[in-house]
Amino acid sequence: MEKINANDFRVTGAVSLQNLPTTTDIGAGEDEVVKKLAKTRQKLSSMQDVMYAHKKYNVLVCFQGMDTSGKDSLIREVFREFNPRGVEVQSFKTPTSTELEHDYLWRHYIKLPEKGKFGVFNRSHYENVLISRVHPEYVLHENIPGIESVDDIPKDFWKKRLKEIRNFESHLVNNGTIVMKFFLHISKEEQRERLLRRLDEEKHNWKFSPDDLKERDCWEAYQEFYEEAINETSVKNAPWFIIPADDKDTARLITAKIIRQEMKKYKDITEPELSEEIQERIAFYRKKLNEVK
Template identity: 45%
Template structure:
């Protein structure tokens, strides 16, 4: 597997968000990055077509990040060449009453990509060890036998969730789902700039929410939750990639490089027909050529 240590923490080792750059450009300028991104977009479209025809693997791409890190824009720009028939994008917001009456993986599990398809999760089941970890009061809505009152949530509770997530991802991986998990790593200063831009730009006002600013007060707790989550759920079959997100063009190129290299590594090809099926094609050609108008 393509392993770039700048973006890909080593499985089994502690991960600290602060060890990773938010503002890298790897000696490339914006114009070159955009040209490379568009060739990656074209390559991804060709690989997706083969993935669909090959019909053995599915691909699950997860994006997690703080607000304004660029999840929506990355999905829009990096996935712009994909055929909508073979792609599904899901955004996970606050769970509904029906979702809360199931276990926390249920709502995402039923959105997993079918064989031959690419599924993109804008946020995911990882919210359950991020926002819920920072705000454990949300657990009370989940009616869990083990959590009946706060503030006491045993540390083993979170370790159990990591184990459950790892088990599910291993199960998916063994059954043909390729899992790529991206943490778009934006700095606190850059987030502030982007929030201010949203306030200044009438076309972006709808994106702005006071709740986002309130969440900034919990920045350090989130960084701790992200670090802990990646330490315990960064595995060989479902790796985390920590992508510098302060320069959007660099982030998009890096994400596209990783997706293309993971798809290339699958050795996808169009199905080969056996001689009997090939003979049928020749018969079909003969009939078509000899049709009476």
């Protein structure tokens, strides 16, 4: 198996999605990939245990991708070995009436992970510059002063939102959040195959919605807006990684490897040491425990 290097998938300059592959050969068969993933997620779980005890950092991992790109199953497989107390998965659907009473980032902010925990966003604050941009009428529900119709949305509206998102993530990083963002990059043909599978296989029928086809008609617009969002917001301390996702097993392994490599950069995440007072009295505590039956 070829070595997986996070830098091969990190966005460090302007990218064109149509020129990036949706498949990659890492020189391993399916069985080897599955075994490597199992080992990697165990190592990630151990890292999280140490981080939980350290309680200085939290981790925000965002997943974005077109419908059927495999976000749900990837999250399930990559984080399977985590202690449930150490990871929180949030999935953002249509905003509720309560959420719409606040600014668009509010519902994401209140779901951020606590110190010592991983937070996984299945879809994220980026929906506010993706689906809302493809369907700008959604912005009207936010009751923004001066915007009464789609025609009232200023030309620089989306640029400002992207800047606000950069600032939001910068604020998180400055306060101890490790931010990683993953775009699961699938081909339009692979999406077609997966949608057909939802129709053809009874156990997957429940996943299909006619809205999937409506959104598929907007493929080119989504690709354009994803590309702009990624290019505008991939920075050193809050990077985007573009993952070839036509093969689900490979995408899961690459993602897990990248998360581990990024976490290993934080050399200061260590298990806390016992205070000198407790260390000096360890023999006493051991004696007391052995005396009590």
